[in-house]
Amino acid sequence: MESVDGLPLDTILEGDCLEILPQLPSNAVDMVFADPPYNLQLQHALYRPNFTRVDAVDDHWDRFESLTAYDTFTRAWLSECRRVLKDTGTLWVIGTYHNIYRVGALLQELGFWILNDLVWIKTNPTPNFHGTRFTNAHETLIWAQKTKGAKYTFNYQAMKALNEDLQMRSDWYLPTCIGNERIRINGEKAHSTQKPEALLYRVVLASTQPGDIILDPFFGSGTTGAVAKKLHRHYLGIERDPRYVQIARARIQAITPAPLPAVEWVETRRRPRIPFGALLEAGLLQPGQPLYFRGGSPEAIILANGHLRCGELTGSIHTVARALLNNAPCNGWDLWYYRDETGNLYPLNNLRLRLSSAYFRPKNTD
Amino acid sequence: MESVDGLPLDTILEGDCLEILPQLPSNAVDMVFADPPYNLQLQHALYRPNFTRVDAVDDHWDRFESLTAYDTFTRAWLSECRRVLKDTGTLWVIGTYHNIYRVGALLQELGFWILNDLVWIKTNPTPNFHGTRFTNAHETLIWAQKTKGAKYTFNYQAMKALNEDLQMRSDWYLPTCIGNERIRINGEKAHSTQKPEALLYRVVLASTQPGDIILDPFFGSGTTGAVAKKLHRHYLGIERDPRYVQIARARIQAITPAPLPAVEWVETRRRPRIPFGALLEAGLLQPGQPLYFRGGSPEAIILANGHLRCGELTGSIHTVARALLNNAPCNGWDLWYYRDETGNLYPLNNLRLRLSSAYFRPKNTD
DNA sequence: GTACGGAGTGAATCCGCCA
DNA sequence: GTGGCGGATTCACTCCGTA
Numbered sequence: 203m204e205s206v207d208g209l210p211l212d213t214i215l216e217g218d219c220l221e222i223l224p225q226l227p228s229n230a231v232d233m234v235f236a237d238p239p240y241n242l243q244l245q246h247a248l249y250r251p252n253f254t255r256v257d258a259v260d261d262h263w264d265r266f267e268s269l270t271a272y273d274t275f276t277r278a279w280l281s282e283c284r285r286v287l288k289d290t291g292t293l294w295v296i297g298t299y300h301n302i303y304r305v306g307a308l309l310q311e312l313g314f315w316i317l318n319d320l321v322w323i324k325t326n327p328t329p330n331f332h333g334t335r336f337t338n339a340h341e342t343l344i345w346a347q348k349t350k351g352a353k354y355t356f357n358y359q360a361m362k363a364l365n366e367d368l369q370m371r372s373d374w375y376l377p378t379c380i381g382n383e384r385i386r387i388n389g390e391k392a393h394s395t396q397k398p399e400a401l402l403y404r405v406v407l408a409s410t411q412p413g414d415i416i417l418d419p420f421f422g423s424g425t426t427g428a429v430a431k432k433l434h435r436h437y438l439g440i441e442r443d444p445r446y447v448q449i450a451r452a453r454i455q456a457i458t459p460a461p462l463p464a465v466e467w468v469e470t471r472r473r474p475r476i477p478f479g480a481l482l483e484a485g486l487l488q489p490g491q492p493l494y495f496r497g498g499s500p501e502a503i504i505l506a507n508g509h510l511r512c513g514e515l516t517g518s519i520h521t522v523a524r525a526l527l528n529n530a531p532c533n534g535w536d537l538w539y540y541r542d543e544t545g546n547l548y549p550l551n552n553l554r555l556r557l558s559s560a561y562f563r564p565k566n567t568d
Numbered sequence: 569m570e571s572v573d574g575l576p577l578d579t580i581l582e583g584d585c586l587e588i589l590p591q592l593p594s595n596a597v598d599m600v601f602a603d604p605p606y607n608l609q610l611q612h613a614l615y616r617p618n619f620t621r622v623d624a625v626d627d628h629w630d631r632f633e634s635l636t637a638y639d640t641f642t643r644a645w646l647s648e649c650r651r652v653l654k655d656t657g658t659l660w661v662i663g664t665y666h667n668i669y670r671v672g673a674l675l676q677e678l679g680f681w682i683l684n685d686l687v688w689i690k691t692n693p694t695p696n697f698h699g700t701r702f703t704n705a706h707e708t709l710i711w712a713q714k715t716k717g718a719k720y721t722f723n724y725q726a727m728k729a730l731n732e733d734l735q736m737r738s739d740w741y742l743p744t745c746i747g748n749e750r751i752r753i754n755g756e757k758a759h760s761t762q763k764p765e766a767l768l769y770r771v772v773l774a775s776t777q778p779g780d781i782i783l784d785p786f787f788g789s790g791t792t793g794a795v796a797k798k799l800h801r802h803y804l805g806i807e808r809d810p811r812y813v814q815i816a817r818a819r820i821q822a823i824t825p826a827p828l829p830a831v832e833w834v835e836t837r838r839r840p841r842i843p844f845g846a847l848l849e850a851g852l853l854q855p856g857q858p859l860y861f862r863g864g865s866p867e868a869i870i871l872a873n874g875h876l877r878c879g880e881l882t883g884s885i886h887t888v889a890r891a892l893l894n895n896a897p898c899n900g901w902d903l904w905y906y907r908d909e910t911g912n913l914y915p916l917n918n919l920r921l922r923l924s925s926a927y928f929r930p931k932n933t934d
Numbered sequence: 935g936t937a938c939g940g941a942g943t944g945a946a947t948c949c950g951c952c953a
Numbered sequence: 954g955t956g957g958c959g960g961a962t963t964c965a966c967t968c969c970g971t972a
Contacts (some may be wrong), residue, residue, distance in 0.1 A: 306669025
């Protein structure tokens with residue numbers, strides 16, 4: 203196991219984060235991503251209108267006896283995380299209205315300085331079955347730096363490239379973790395609140411550099427570690443449930459990182475002009491994967507921010523294609539081909555069509 | 569000026585809300601909408617608490633003092649609003665990450681029970697000019713009831729209708745207040761944070777009924793009053809800046825309310841209940857007639873008192889159905905089928921609909 | 935193979951009136 | 954206040970079986 207200044211790297215420490223965090227050195231990690239218990243407190247069994255019962259979160263780790271108990275717990279892990287963070291470090295926390303106001307208020311009191319809050323808008327949220335409230339369709343992320351005014355990492359150009367060459371906004375549209383990505387054991391979900399990798403992809407790419415150290419004190423099924431490994435960041439997870447630890451270890455073990463240049467070349471050139479990055483976030487393409495111009499050569503490599511690298515050329519699928527065509531106006535979606543698992547070549551546009559319509563913004567925009 | 573139990577209605581009280589709120593009666597208003605200031609400097613000057621003098625050079629203490637001053641201010645107006653609210657009342661607060669975590673945490677501590685948080689996603693936000701953070705493209709609204717478990721108004725059907733017959737979600741897409749709606753004086757914005765009427769329209773329609781009383785302790789340019797008047801709700805505004813008071817008065821004066829039926833016919837309440845026995849009384853069903861669970865089996869017999877007998881079970885259409893569904897809450901009207909004279913099976917609800925038209929729209933005299 | 939329909943499900947503080 | 958009981962209430966997506 204790699205280790206830097208007493209900080210173990212790329213591993214999972216099994217145990218309660220309130221016991222393990224105090225053993226970690228100060229000023230050691232670049233970023234913390236925390237997905238703490240939400241303290242949901244659903245009062246009764248919930249049924250859908252078709253009489254099926256909702257498999258709600260009722261895990262023991264999500265139960266607190268009072269608001270005060272939750273605050274005590276929150277203050278403890280937040281202040282330890284602050285100590286462990288480098289002065290230039292930032293903290294991400296995700297939550298819902300059940301807990302995010304507790305967390306947000308406490309982190310301000312501890313000296314964190316909020317840089318943004320972000321809303322993860324779920325394209326496929328659970329409806330409100332009983333018509334009693336608004337459908338809870340989002341979760342909130344707070345992004346804060348350890349100390350007001352310190353330098354911090356924000357990869358503005360990478361975020362812009364990932365977002366159709368427009369500034370990345372505070373509203374993020376992503377589906378919940380379903381389908382093949384959702385880890386299941388004997389058909390049962392392995393973790394009740396597994397986060398989608400697309401969410402962590404954006405978090406990690408926005409606020410860390412390759413080689414940075416990311417701490418996740420509520421590691422769960424290990425999404426943070428999986429994305430960190432893909433993007434050549436170091437991770438350190440803390441998780442107290444040995445079953446989750448085992449699941450996360452196996453998951454991360456199976457990850458093949460993107461080729462290093464695909465990650466390191468990010469930020470070196472200009473931005474693309476098309477939402478190509480969404481295919482990466484969705485996992486339809488991987489950083490480092492080759493693309494073939496007109497289905498043949500030359501070959502290009504996909505970078506982690508949605509740019510291509512082809513020989514000495516770097517840029518969007520359109521920019522590079524245009525250069526290859528002596529500046530003729532062209533559409534990269536039709537000119538670049540990817541190889542699918544069967545070995546056949548198809549134009550990128552196939553993937554764009556496949557990309558769930560869920561990725562695009564809702565239509566009702568009164 | 570109209571007035572109910574010492575509460576002036578449809579008017580603006582000029583003065584600081586911390587001075588005026590204590591003069592209002594308790595348990596008097598149905599809803600509060602608050603758009604509080606979050607300018608710490610302003611609050612610091614006006615509401616500085618009587619604490620020991622702190623060293624302004626020390627960043628930590630400076631931060632503590634500002635947060636504390638803001639919290640003191642927030643706790644004061646929130647707790648007064650809670651007193652003035654009816655037990656069945658709800659509170660809305662809008663803010664950004666600068667203040668919403670203070671407000672959210674404090675209102676929970678004061679006993680408010682959060683029902684939802686909502687995000688107003690701006691279709692036209694101000695970009696981040698420095699490229700140092702994500703573009704702030706949203707504001708957060710918290711919707712909370714005065715007391716956990718109390719009855720509250722949520723016009724589910726009205727919200728659903730407003731959203732193309734889909735449940736209204738917690739993400740609201742609305743432009744900022746621009747164009748003709750934006751009040752200008754000599755070309756200058758009359759108020760720096762004028763809220764769009766579309767936002768208040770949704771808030772008011774969701775959580776109040778015609779004739780309800782809405783209190784806005786930070787009235788500003790009077791958007792709350794304008795929408796309340798349009799929708800036949802009463803408003804009471806508090807605003808300390810006489811210029812804003814004047815602007816808001818003129819604005820509301822010019823509003824023409826919607827035609828009353830257009831507001832009253834909005835389906836905000838349940839329809840009167842029709843007991844199953846009424847079908848027997850009306851002769852649409854006969855005692856002894858069989859009913860079929862979900863159109864198949866088991867079969868039940870209608871008793872003369874409107875109960876069903878199904879095997880060893882006896883009870884209402886709901887009770888028996890519930891027992892057959894392992895105690896899942898259910899609606900017997902949709903689960904039991906009757907056979908009509910042609911031999912076809914239909915849910916009981918068909919008969920209820922026939923009856924209800926007869927019940928509520930009696931024929932004119934023959 | 936493909937098209938289609940039905941079943942399953944997801945971080946959710948999820949009923950309300952009346953006696 | 955509380956117990957009893959009538960009855961209102963779901964969206965987007967995936968998976969799987971069948972034609």
